[in-house]
Amino acid sequence: MDWKPDRKLKKAIYKQLAEYIENGIADGTFPPDRPLPSERSLATALNLNRSTVVNAYGELESMGLIERNRGSGTTISKDIWGTTKKRIPSWNRYIEAGSFLPSQIVTQKIRKEAVDHKLINLASGELSEELFPKSFLSEITSTRCFLGSIGYDHPQGNEILRNTITKHVRKYRGIETSPSSILITSGAQQALHLIIQCLLKPGDAIAIEDPSYNYNLPIFKSVGIQIHYLPVNKDGIDPEDIKSLYKKHRIKMIFLNPYFQNPTGYLLNKKKKEAILDISSKLGIPVIEDDPYSLTAFSGDKISTLKSMDRNGNVLYISSLSKIVASGLRIGWIIGPTSVIERLSDAKQQIDFGHSSYTQWIANDFLESQTFHIHIKGLIKELEKRRDRIILSLDTYLKDLVEYSLPQGGIHLWCKILKNYNEIQLLEESIKRGVIYVPGSTLGSKDGFVRFTFAREDEDSIAEGIKNFGEALKSL
Ligand SMILES: Cc1ncc(COP(=O)(O)O)c(C=O)c1O
Incomplete structure (x- = not known):
């Protein structure tokens, strides 16, 4: 076999070998009437570990391309070229080929660990079950009369809900807008995706905060966007950095999460807000808030x-009910100029024909009800208690090993570890001790940070989780 592994590629060698043989089967280099070499002889001929060939053959076998029989060795599956003419697609190749990139491996691992094993979850950025306003919501669902048709709704989302959101954002966020300037989205996440896909093109440069939720969002890379970073300090980014990024890279958009930021918890002060708006309008580049x-x-x-x-x-405003009501409702919104909203809602129509009517009705009734305000007040109290508990736990179990600034809102705590450690090892050791969190490298460029979310677990579990994390850190 005339083949050599390419050791510069990120792809595992056994995958490269499997792909080479798969191509050879497809173009007839390896015809069905000839057996493939044994694992041992192929490993010797190609100067590989035997396990590499075993894995490559295993992969081809699982795709139905080869058969391994005791006694007669390895042959190409008759089903492919024989009478049945069945051919199994090379799913792995398809999986790797898509232009929509997968999440980072470590993000996938955290998600899987958090779901599969009952770990203390200081990783998922959401509220715990007890913080969802379940009794208020079930009152709404048991008594409400529906707001209208259950056919496809308005492309921008249910009009009654958009009307309610105009009142909500006026009261709680000081924003004057109208229903025609609002698009209902599937959480803030879809709002970000729509903006990136519809308003930017491959090669465009943008600025995001470092660290930030956006730091490793694969969508930017999927669309071919050049990312530049605005370092985040205790009171947010330095507006002057926007100017220098513009000079150097002609950035086209600025993405900010300015209040109780994920992950640092920072709050942008008024002076900086004014400076950012001033720069944005001088340069003519939008801010995504x-x-x-x-x-x-x-x-x-x-x-x-x-x-x-x-x-x-200059500002496109994004928000959602995920962090204050319930993440599973998947209700978010964008507020912006009507022409932009129409462009984005056309894209949303292409993707999903609009948001589910039921959750829009529920969201509408809850935002309209007296209980919304009561819920928010209760939620803030609970979150503050959990914030205090995580701080107390860090001071108790990790004294002199961590540094943090106290978040004045939100659900995240960004923690600097004052010790050299291997990020993967620390994660593994923590998982072994039953706790999961987000390693800092998934959210920012500086080494030595972790993000703890304090909304997802109750106070006692937070304390236990931090204790276990402390033991993991000390074990390294
Ligand atoms: C800053 C920020 N933006 C957007 C999102 C997406 O949230 P959702 O789509 O649930 O509204 C998150 C979730 O953690 C976030 O922290």
């Missing part, structure tokens, strides 16, 4: 959003 957390301020003070201060129409 991603705001899922501003209602969770522990002080209860209303936060002025960039959108509420925007006089020139």
Whole structure:
């Protein structure tokens, strides 16, 4: 076999070999009447470990391309070229070929570990079951009369809900808008995807915060966007950095999550907000204000959003009910100029024909009800208690080993580890001890950080999780 592995490729060698043989089967290099070499002889001929050939043959066998029989060795499956003419697609090749990129391996691992094993979950960025307003919502679902048809709804989302959102954002976020400037999305996540896919093109440069939720979102790479970073300090980004990125890279958009940011918990101050708006309108580049957390301020003070201060129409405002009501409702929204909203809603129609009517009705009734305000007040109290508990636990179990700044809202705590450690090892050791969190490298460029979410577990579990994490860290 005339083949050599390419050791510079990220792809495992056994996969490269399997792909080579698969191509050979397809183009007739390996005809069905000739056996393939034994694992041992092929390994010797190609100077590989035997296990590499075993894995490659295993892969081809699982795809139905070869058969391994005791005694007669390895042959090409008769089903492919024989009478039945069946051919199994090379799913692996398809899986790797798509232009929509997968999440990072470590993100997939965290997601899987959190779901499959009952770990203390300091990783998932959402509220716990007890924090969802279940009794309020079930009251709504048991008594409500439906708002209308259950056919496809308006491309921008249910009009009654959009009307309610105009009142909601006026009251809670100081934003003046109208239903025609709103698009209902499947969470803030879809809002980000629509903006990236519809308003940017391959090669465009943009600025995001470092660290940030956006830091490793595969969608930017999937679409071929050049990402540049705005370092985040204790009170947010430095607006001057926007200017220098513009000078160097002609950035076309700025993505910010300015209130109780994921992951640092920072809050952008008023002066910086004014400076950012000023720069944005001088340069003529839009700011994407991603705001899922501003209602969770522990002080209860209303936060002025960039959108509420925007006089020139430079801000596209995104928010959702995920972090304040229930992530499973998948209700989010974008507020922006009508022409942009129409462009994005056309794309949403192409993707899913609009949002589910039921959750829009539920969201509408809850936002309209007196109980919404009561719920938010209760939620803030609970989140603050959990924030205090995580701080107490860090001070108890990880004294002198960590540094953090106290979040004044939101659900995340960004923690600097004051010890050299291997990120993968620490994650493995923590999982062994029953706790999971998000390693910092998935969210930012600086080494030595972890993100703990304190909304997903109750106070006692938070304490136990931090204790276990401390033991994992000390074991390294
Ligand atoms: C800053 C930020 N934006 C957007 C999202 C997406 O949230 P959702 O789609 O549930 O509204 C998240 C989720 O963690 C987030 O932290």
